[in-house]
Amino acid sequence: MSEPILKVEGVQAKYGDFIAVESATLDVPEGQIVSLIGSNGAGKSTLMDTIAGLHKPSQGKIYFKGEDITGMPAEKIVLKGLSLVPQGSRCFIRMSVEDNLIMGSFPKTARAKAKDTLEKVYDLFPVLKQKRNDPSGSLSGGQRQMVAVGRALMTNPEMILFDEISLGLAPTTIKDIYSRIKDIAASGTTVVLVEQDTHRAIKTAQLVHVMLKGNVVLSGSPKELSEDDIKKAYFGI
Amino acid sequence: MIVLQYIINGILLGGIYAVLGVGMTMIFGIVKLTNLAHGEFVIIGAYASTLIAGALGVDPILTLIVTIPFMFIIGMILQSGLINRVMLKGSEPALLVTFGLSIILQDAMLLLFTADARHAGGAYSSIVFHLGGISIALLDIILLVISLLTILILSWFLNKTYMGRSIRATSDDTQAASLMGVSVKRTYGIAMGIAMATAAVAGLCIALKWTYYPSSGGGYLLTAFGVVVIGGMGSIPGTLVAGLIFGLAQVIGGANYGLLVGYILLIIMLAVRPQGLFSK
Numbered sequence: 377m378s379e380p381i382l383k384v385e386g387v388q389a390k391y392g393d394f395i396a397v398e399s400a401t402l403d404v405p406e407g408q409i410v411s412l413i414g415s416n417g418a419g420k421s422t423l424m425d426t427i428a429g430l431h432k433p434s435q436g437k438i439y440f441k442g443e444d445i446t447g448m449p450a451e452k453i454v455l456k457g458l459s460l461v462p463q464g465s466r467c468f469i470r471m472s473v474e475d476n477l478i479m480g481s482f483p484k485t486a487r488a489k490a491k492d493t494l495e496k497v498y499d500l501f502p503v504l505k506q507k508r509n510d511p512s513g514s515l516s517g518g519q520r521q522m523v524a525v526g527r528a529l530m531t532n533p534e535m536i537l538f539d540e541i542s543l544g545l546a547p548t549t550i551k552d553i554y555s556r557i558k559d560i561a562a563s564g565t566t567v568v569l570v571e572q573d574t575h576r577a578i579k580t581a582q583l584v585h586v587m588l589k590g591n592v593v594l595s596g597s598p599k600e601l602s603e604d605d606i607k608k609a610y611f612g613i
Numbered sequence: 614m615i616v617l618q619y620i621i622n623g624i625l626l627g628g629i630y631a632v633l634g635v636g637m638t639m640i641f642g643i644v645k646l647t648n649l650a651h652g653e654f655v656i657i658g659a660y661a662s663t664l665i666a667g668a669l670g671v672d673p674i675l676t677l678i679v680t681i682p683f684m685f686i687i688g689m690i691l692q693s694g695l696i697n698r699v700m701l702k703g704s705e706p707a708l709l710v711t712f713g714l715s716i717i718l719q720d721a722m723l724l725l726f727t728a729d730a731r732h733a734g735g736a737y738s739s740i741v742f743h744l745g746g747i748s749i750a751l752l753d754i755i756l757l758v759i760s761l762l763t764i765l766i767l768s769w770f771l772n773k774t775y776m777g778r779s780i781r782a783t784s785d786d787t788q789a790a791s792l793m794g795v796s797v798k799r800t801y802g803i804a805m806g807i808a809m810a811t812a813a814v815a816g817l818c819i820a821l822k823w824t825y826y827p828s829s830g831g832g833y834l835l836t837a838f839g840v841v842v843i844g845g846m847g848s849i850p851g852t853l854v855a856g857l858i859f860g861l862a863q864v865i866g867g868a869n870y871g872l873l874v875g876y877i878l879l880i881i882m883l884a885v886r887p888q889g890l891f892s893k
Contacts (some may be wrong), residue, residue, distance in 0.1 A: 384866045428789070428792065429791075430685040430788055431790070449791065450788070450792050450797075451792075451793075451794045451795055451796050451797075453792045454792060454793065460792055460794070462788070462789065462792065464869055465788050466788070466789040466792075467789075468781065468785040468789065468790075469781045469785060470781070470784075470785055471778070471781055471782065471785065475772075475778055475781075478775075478778060479778055479779065479782050480793055481792045482778070482779055482782075482794045482795060483794035484794075485792070486794075487775070505803060527793070528792075531793065531794070555789060590767075603615045
């Protein structure tokens with residue numbers, strides 16, 4: 377197994393007194409697709425937000441490429457090469473598709489390559505090129521997800537976290553987006569998928585982590601883990 | 614011919630109202646703050662232009678070279694040092710801070726400059742063109758050009774530069790913007806700086822067109838409110854159109870009833886299209 381690009385050690389994250397992530401520990405090996413699965417409320421999204429700097433952890437450590445990024449704000453973390461595609465796409469709905477994508481190259485580390493990366497994003501999602509001048513608020517849910525993925529790619533990331541990317545999308549759109557995610561991973565970008573669709577997540581990933589009640593309770597490759605193990609970890613039975 | 618004269622006068626006046634509202638709409642749209650001190654900022658801009666022009670013996674328009682960067686820096690310091698901190702506790706405390714600021718600034722101006730009326734007259738103030746029964750003052754044309762240029766430059770900045778796009782992105786979704794590497798607090802500071810810079814321009818226009826006092830800010834705040842609400846909060850093109858509408862209202866209502874006519878239009882707008890002309 378290659379050296380982990382991301383290490384999460386005993387991270388706790390709270391909303392007021394409510395503990396959303398109790399003590400999460402996981403590794404993400406460089407260049408792999410890693411799935412994080414768990415039921416609703418397991419703490420997956422909070423953990424992703426905490427890693428990406430949108431939420432400050434109350435305990436624990438997060439290392440990215442060996443550097444301690446615990447509690448660092450999101451605008452600094454993205455400069456390190458870690459990008460998050462947040463749940464629900466969160467496009468800038470009043471801005472055009474192209475302006476959304478250009479916003480992805482806002483970090484100074486991404487500006488020099490912005491033109492080339494934009495063409496790569498358009499190659500990956502040709503529909504976005506057709507709709508480049510349309511406001512992103514006028515797009516379908518699937519197309520908005522494509523904008524969000526493209527925008528994250530524009531930051532020139534070494535690792536992308538995808539939070540519930542299939543949520544609310546039609547099966548054909550999900551299939552299309554997942555095939556693009558495989559292309560992204562094939563280009564050398566480390567991918568973390570947060571999913572409720574366990575079947576798809578396990579099928580796509582090389583490593584699976586299962587979260588339950590704010591803790592990572594099971595980790596292993598899809599070959600190592602039996603369906604029964606995953607079911608028990610997922611439901612806590 | 615009288616109707617045409619009214620329309621031209623309204624349009625000429627509308628430019629000033631648009632630039633008066635544009636700074637306020639930016640703060641509404643981006644920082645989500647009702648800046649009750651905007652009128653006082655405009656009057657500070659008016660005093661700055663009048664005093665610098667008087668001291669250096671230059672045309673008041675040239676003072677923009679100094680007043681725009683000066684007001685921009687003051688705006689950034691104000692937002693970063695005061696309002697950002699208060700906003701952590703919610704939008705209401707920030708609103709109260711701007712209210713307090715308006716009182717402090719008004720009293721400070723009264724102390725420094727007395728209650729005497731001021732005016733910054735340029736060499737062109739009395740030049741009037743007569744074209745087939747229509748009269749147009751050169752000053753009004755100059756002020757319209759200044760106002761339109763300000764709004765055009767601002768629109769270009771917001772649409773075509775990285776910083777401008779980051780301001781628009783922050784106005785849409787602060788968290789998503791931070792994921793793109795945008796520092797939200799810094800962006801708020803820049804937005805307030807720009808709003809203050811536009812207040813410098815509006816102040817110059819007011820100082821050239823009318824007399825003003827330390828207490829004049831309240832009236833201009835009301836006008837700016839009307840322009841922002843009619844145009845749609847946060848919309849720059851909306852502010853321009855609403856400014857022109859308010860300008861026409863001012864001409865129709867005259868000196869005594871101009872604001873009343875403008876506010877009747879505002880009430881109609883709120884009933885028919887509460888989000889304003891250009892807001893979606």
